Amino acid sequence: MKKLKYFLMLFFLSVGSFANTYTSYVPAGIDPPDEFTTLVEFLEGKVDFLKGDFPIISGDEVKNNLRNDGFHIIDIRTDSWFEYGHIKNAVNVPAEELLTYFQTKINPSDYEKIVLVCYSGQSAGYYSGLLRIAGYDNVYSMKWGMSTWREDFAETWLKNIKPSLEDKLETSLNSKADPTTHPEINTGKAGGEEILQTRLQELFAIPYSDFILKPVDVFESPQAYYTLYYGKTDDYTKGHVPGAILYEDGNSLQFNNDLLSLPKDKKIAIYTTTGQKAAYLTAYLNVLGYDAGNIAYGENGFMNNLLKKHGRDAFSTKEINMFPVIE
Template sequence: MKKLNLFWILFFVSMATFGNVYVDHLELRSNPPDEFTTLVEFLEGKVDFIKGDFPIIAAEEVKKNLKNDTYHIIDIRSDSWFEYGHIKNAVNVPAEDLLNYFKSEIVPADFEKIILICYSGQSAAYYSGLLRIAGYDNVYSMKWGMSSWREDFADAWLKNTKSSFEDKLETTLNTKPASGTPPQINTGKSEGKEILDDRLQKLFAVPYNNFILNSEDIFEKPGDYFIVNYGKTDDYNLGHIPGAILYNEGSSLLSDTDLLTLPKDKKVALYTTTGQEAAYLIAYLNVLGFDTGNIAYGENSFMNDLLKKNGRDAFSSKQINLFPVIE
């Protein structure tokens, strides 16, 4: 009799457990986690640069390692500029082909560092960001791009470093809005990696030019944008675009801090001192579905003199080297 009672007790316990699991399963099917949340949870902890650790290396390091087989240089400029002059041993790969190149043409793990090169360092930073998000954590961009390699490549920076809007800067502390709802991502996938793969395929097909904003347009109509100054408090206090909100370097774009204070229904105009760091962040925010743009050349495009005066990261002729190229 005792054995029979024990049987029924175990039977009803197991049925109750099964029922709870079944109900939980039905609830999960009817209320699945949104793709944004799934993707953020998958990426946070894997993408170092959203915490302010930007993988940007100097031209001098690249020059010192030209004979180092563990350094692989990829030049994403047009083939005509590549033919005009490029760094020794560099390969020319169009930006839209980078993901396929990494998957099919090389073994990325064979290299200590893979360095992307462009004209100014900004598009290379953007695609380095996408590749890092894809899991290739040995990808870097070269600071200032080919503009820092030799003078005849420096026009990109020389023509775009300006101080035209220094008299229109403000020092007002603008506060962040309350957290809102995230952008909707609709890939139809349920796993973080699957969602990411879908997002990356789409983004590599979109030219970086689509995400460039000009400082002139921002100053003319600042109300058309949600303006983000990503950096340090001291730099923000030095002067910023009217209406710009400080998002602290290294912490503000995390899901448990201020990520969801970014709007999902307004263009986010993000800038840093040089625009190169911003390009990495734009890559991340684009993957998450935000509508973002990088203010080209960053603060150097509107307050270059003020940056120089205060010892900030300002472009000048001092950044231009006399390194050889293959013609």
């Protein structure tokens, strides 16, 4: 009997030792998947605006669909501005509550288009980006924000369109950095969906103002930023922020392309013509753990006159309507 007990003890010890060895074994040269890679692979092909298809719609389209039950308008401005004047049937939802609103207050699939509206289209673009990344593919931002809706809301854009830094632009072609290591994400989750949900909850808790960069700061200290211009080559070569690097619109920032050329330990300053596309990209890169910010109002914030000269997307009084509001 004693021999049998001794044999069984040796057997279970051996099995336990084998199991521990087996579960901790990782083949040589193969790293276990990290959260960044898991998240990127989970999002691969699902984020449509990375292909250049940005879900930004005009105020005219919103106006023409005010009686369309398939349109749901969400105004993320402060309640005081909302009460001063808002689009008919719009609901006022604080930006930090948007994810909860989508998950618990509405059935998003009931709508053809859910339109986020803010002051200028910048923060609406950022939060629309987060919601698109979350899988809500019927979310849109309204171009120019409430500045396009009525004259008394337009000051947000009118006071920020400037030509003041046009003489400091450069035209040389700057090269992308070589591929490097990616940021570390440490949510403690294993699957892509769980990692994404945690990252979204973290980012919705941070105000968009934390991701805004002033044009003058980037011009005065270009070495402090990895400046990314997302657009077309022809526009880039007409003049860009000193040190800015071109990432082609619709052909960049994907894992199998040049995503890993971005630094993980330096502020990434993103800009586009109006800043609204850049807001979407800022959302995506921050979800992945990069330290990204949006240069406020894009090229309109420092070279508005040149945009007008070249017939590009410049804000002007022509963009301002006199649509009705609910007061």
